[in-house]
Amino acid sequence: MINISDTIAAVATGMNQGGIGIIRVSGKQAIEIADSIFIPNKKGKEIRNLSSYTAAYGNIIENTGLEKNNNIEKVIDEVIVLVMRAPSTYTKEDVVEINCHGGTQVMKQILHLLLRNGARLAEPGEFTKRAFLNGRIDLSQAESVMDLVSAKSDLAVKTALSQLKGSLKEKIENLRGKLIHNIAYIESALDDPEHYDLDGFSDTLDELLMEMEKEISHLIQTAEDGKIMKEGIHTVILGKPNAGKSSILNVMIGKERAIVTDIAGTTRDTLEEFISIHGIPLNIVDTAGIRNTDDVVEKIGVDKSIEAMEEADLILFIIDASVTLDENDFQIMDKIQDKQVIILRNKSDLDYVVKKEEILSRLDKPIIDISAKEQTGFEDFYKLLNDMFFHGSLSYNDEVYITNMRHKEALEESLRSIQLVRKSIADDMPEDFYSIDMMAAYERLGYIIGEAVEDDLVDTIFREFCMGK
Amino acid sequence: MNTIEETYDAVVVGAGHAGCEAALALARMGQETIIFTVSMDSVAMMPCNPNIGGSSKGHLVREVDALGGEMGKNIDKTYIQSKMLNRSKGPAVHSLRAQADKAEYTRNMRMTMENTEHLTLRQAEVSELIIENISNADNEVVENNIVEENTDGLKKSGNNVKQKICGVRTKSGASYYAKTVILCTGVYLNARCIYGDVVNHTGPNGLSAATYLSDSMLNAGIPLRRFKTGTPARIDKRSIDFSKMEEQKGDETIVPFSFTNTEEGIKREQISCFLTYTNEKTHMIIRDNIDRSPLFSGAIEGTGPRYCPSIEDKVMKFADKDRHQVFVEPEGEFTNEMYIGGMSSSLPEDVQYAMYRSVPGLENARIVRNAYAIEYDCISALLLKPSLEFKEVEGLFSAGQMNGSSGYEEAAAQGLMAGINAARKLQGKEPVVLDRSEGYIGVLIDDLVTKETKEPYRMMTSRAEYRLLLRQDNADLRLTEIGYEIGLIEEERYQHFCKKRELIEKEVARLSETMVGANKGVQTFLEENGSTILKTAASLADLIKRPELSYELVAPLDAERETLMEMPLYRESFTKDVAEQINIELKYDGYIRRQRSQVEHFKKLEKKRIPLDIDYNNVHNLRKEARQKLNEIRPENIGQASRISGVSPADISVLMIYLNV
Secondary structure: OOOOOOOEEEEOOOOOOOOOEEEEEEOOOHHHHHHOOEEEOOOOOOHHHOOOOEEEEEEEEEEEEEEOOEEEEEEEEEEEEEEEOOOOOOOOOOEEEEEEOOOHHHHHHHHHHHHHOOOEEOOOOHHHHHHHHOOOOOHHHHHHHHHHHHHHHHHHHHHHHHHOOHHHHHHHHHHHHHHHHHHHHHHHHHHOOOOOOOOOHHHHHHHHHHHHHHHHHHHHHHHHOOOOOOOOEEEEEEOOOOOOHHHHHHHHHHHHOOOOOOOOOOOOOEEEEEEEEOOEEEEEEEEHHHHOOOHHHHHHHHHHHHHHHHOOOEEEEEEEOOOOOOHHHHHHHHHOOOOOEEEEEEOOOOOOOOOHHHHHHHOOOOEEEOEOOOOEOHHHHHHHHHHHHHOOOOOOOHHHHHHHHHHHHHHHHHHHHHHHHHHHHHOOOOOHHHHHHHHHHHHHHHHHOOOOOOOHHHHHHHHHOOOOO | OOOOEEEOOEEEEOOOHHHHHHHHHHHHOOOOEEEEEOOHHHOOOOOOOOEEEOOOHHHHHHHHHHOOOOHHHHHHHHEEEEEEEOOOOOHHHOEEEEEEOHHHHHHHHHHHHHOOOOEEEEEOOEEEEEEEEOOOOOOHHHHOOOOEEOOOOOEEOOOOOOEEEEEEEEOOOOEEEOOEEEEOOOOOEOOEEEEOOEEEOEOHHHOEOEOOHHHHHHHOOOOOEEEEEEEOOEEEHHHOOHHHOEEEOOOOOOOOOOOOOOHHHHOOOOOOEEEEEOOHHHHHHHHHOHHHOHHHHOOOOOEOOOOOOOHHHHHHHOOOOOOOEEEEEEOOOOOOEEEEEOOOOOOOHHHHHHHHHOOOOOOOOOEEEOOEEEEEEEOOHHHEOOOOEEOOEEOEEEOHHHHOEOOHHHHHHHHHHHHHHHHHHHOOOOOOOOOOOOOHHHHHHHHHHHOOOOOOEOOOHHHOOOOOOOOHHHHHHHHHHHHHHHOOOOHHHHHHHHHHHHHHHHHHHHHHHOEEOOOHHHHHHHHHOOOOOOOOOEEHHHHHHOOOOOOOOOHHHOOOHHHHHHOHHHHHHOOHHHHHHHHHHHHOHHHHHHHHHHHHHHHHHHOOEOOOOOOHHHOOOOOHHHHHHHHHHOOOEHHHHHOOOOOOHHHHHHHHHHHOO
16 A cells, blocks of 8 residues: 555665665654664764754664663664754655665665654655655656656566576565465355355464565575575676676675675576675676577577676676687677666687787777686776775665565565464453454565555455355 | 337336335335336246345345345245355355245246236236437536547547437337436346257347347347357156265255245255265266257357356366266245256257266156256346446446356345345435445446456356355345345344344443453363363453354353343344354454455555546556546446556555545
């Protein structure tokens, strides 16, 4: 359901690694919620005590529970908070901006704390939408606001679906299937009590729900590890066969001792690696087919690379410096003119056959000399990567991360609903109370795989249970 | 040639369950009303099952009663068995169902109608709607809105009203003029009754079908569609061996449908129903003859309901079930006809005999009336506003099976609302539209006018998202106020209701504040009642929340209660209904509060109205599918728009920005 009056939060700056990150909270409870995670350095500087357009310095803390009646508080980051009181704000609501030290991990944690304390993740374009609805933006701008909302929603939907892994979708569909079947069974029995009997049903249901609880908890864990969706800079390694792509990749992985996850459970014909280079998250795609020696397959491999390349945020173009440039290289070079590219001139341990000028005349992009064999040149490469990232010429799609966050939120909500059902069972509540929370879980899970509820329940009742006199 | 011409405020076409409620509401609200029926002997007739109420339908009846409708009162007068279904479940799904004496039901409703002021009953077939086009010259509204053709090729004027109703004409040529007309034609439009290869062009029970009105509607540009339903055979009681069946008695405690009645006032001797089962032999007979079913051979084109399948449907679709229930129910006190619930069919006569006779207890069954399927014309309720008035024909309303619903109760609920809104229109007042948080009636009508229903629509508790609040026991608390404001609830009943409401509020507040200590007397009481003892003091409300305790049970701990009961308000108005409300409110407090906060949320979007003259073609950024749906359904508010299938949350955001709401 669409809520128009609750408090929303989102990262206002891009999701890049460096500089200052700003997290914006807007709504009636913005101040209260922000205060609940903020401890000012000076007493009395709590956000609620600040006047509009003033700032306070302090820490964002996470309360990790009670031990021996002492709150255990963990400092997440040093921040400056700025409070702007309604109505003189962008959204005409109370707004709090948390300026933190940035870094994806920190921003995520702060946002997460806000959500846990009652804020909701803003929908695409929602700040602007509120600004408009609250009369902050005039009518002539309405059109552009609508453009923004629909474009951002489209992107979010696309991202959500394209990034969702097959196995996760299957798991969620499976969970939903079990839920709707059991809701339908309860509802059939309520609708036709002389026909369907619920004796002993709650025990069976409780067992099933216990299983589901485990499964959803596991999925939440997966989400925390960032495995639901591929976060990071979408990087593609391109180059003709034997240019040394795999060796370079191996060096990057080995040297950094990075988190390497060969994402399990999906059948792909590309190999994906998640690597963190000096804290910059790279999601690297190497085309599997390209390593095959059979000519036909190699051709397919090149085609695949070209396809992957179109969606990439960054391209690592490997040139074998020991042999002359050929059609394969030219073909790739033509296609990546408009992309962020780093050219890696490999095999610098051997004699150069390919001149820098020759490359630059065809593709004007930064070139780094590198040797996978000798493991030289990598520091230069990493430095370049770092510079590009912090100068903002390289960034990655926020939507992926946001969608991940939404998924996690939805999973947590469905877990809570399942727990409520189990509590109802433990409290000996009548069966009709179960289906209310089960339906809520069903809806939230559907949100992840992009399915609306519509008439699922009524359809399932009629399809699976023989109803009526 | 001389023809009859008369003028009324309102015309009601059809005197079934929808028509009766509509006509009574109109007349009681002071409007001169005439109601037409093809036969005076079929007023409020029950052509199918002999009961009123049941799961969620019972809720509708109680809501109709709370608003001042007649169905609840009429069944209380004529029931022969009463049951509260789902008593072991939560209060939200307790559902009242009564077996009716069909003939008495009809006779009593007719008598009520005959003795209602401002109401005229007339036996005649309405064959034509008198409709006038609204020209630009005499209607400013149309003038201001230019008809545009857009890229979707959709033609839409800003304001949809193109025509207005002026009255009806009967087959004899008589004209009855009126500013409002309510169509409650049930299953009579172009009706065909079918079993085997026998096709009768009649309505139910051989009553004449209405064969002209469909054409008149099509001429007026109102599209029609074809639905189907069916009914089982009636069997002579003397040919049934009840010793082979399970007897099903009514409840000992009777809960009346009408809030104006008490158990003592309506208690009577009840008549039993019986339960038996089909078996493999029955199923074999059906399977062997399935090719002779008009449903399977394609002779029936109408869409039938999935929730009320014929026995052949059940056997074919649920092949793994080795038996199906068969309920044998009396049609009345003074008839031998028994209704064979669960075995509706359109198989040929000889197959019907064979299959019924394969059921234990029915071996020697003599059929009085055959089972049959019936096909009829109806409209898509997407043509209607939530007030049940046609969007494009001013003053024309529609209710009941005509709108694609099924069931006596669904019909009565719509009839009542259409009657109320036609009367309000005549009075120059805003229509009364219940929303989904106010009643099952709201859910029913919102579903009908917002969602495309592809089969006859039946009410179900699972369709009501706020069902914990929409209980049958609190229908009066939810709706009496509205009934009173409309003018259908008389002063005395209203005053009585106000006292009940006050008492419940007072007691709930008092019980929440009254504390009991963890003293010996209290602990002994708790132990005796199988409840855990107190660690610290607790309120009486906290104790009542425990499953094993109740308002009644904690009386010994409630020192004040005795004195209170002496006070006039308590003495006069404290009934067991009050105690029931207190128990429910306290026991399910947590759940109820959760739903209330959801409702608050829901109401915000319902309050955001969409202007009638909105042109969705001007709202860029709507997805194409959403634009088409919105243009077709023309929702009245953002909430309704958000429930249309094919309209996404992003579309709703775009719409809200466009409307600046």
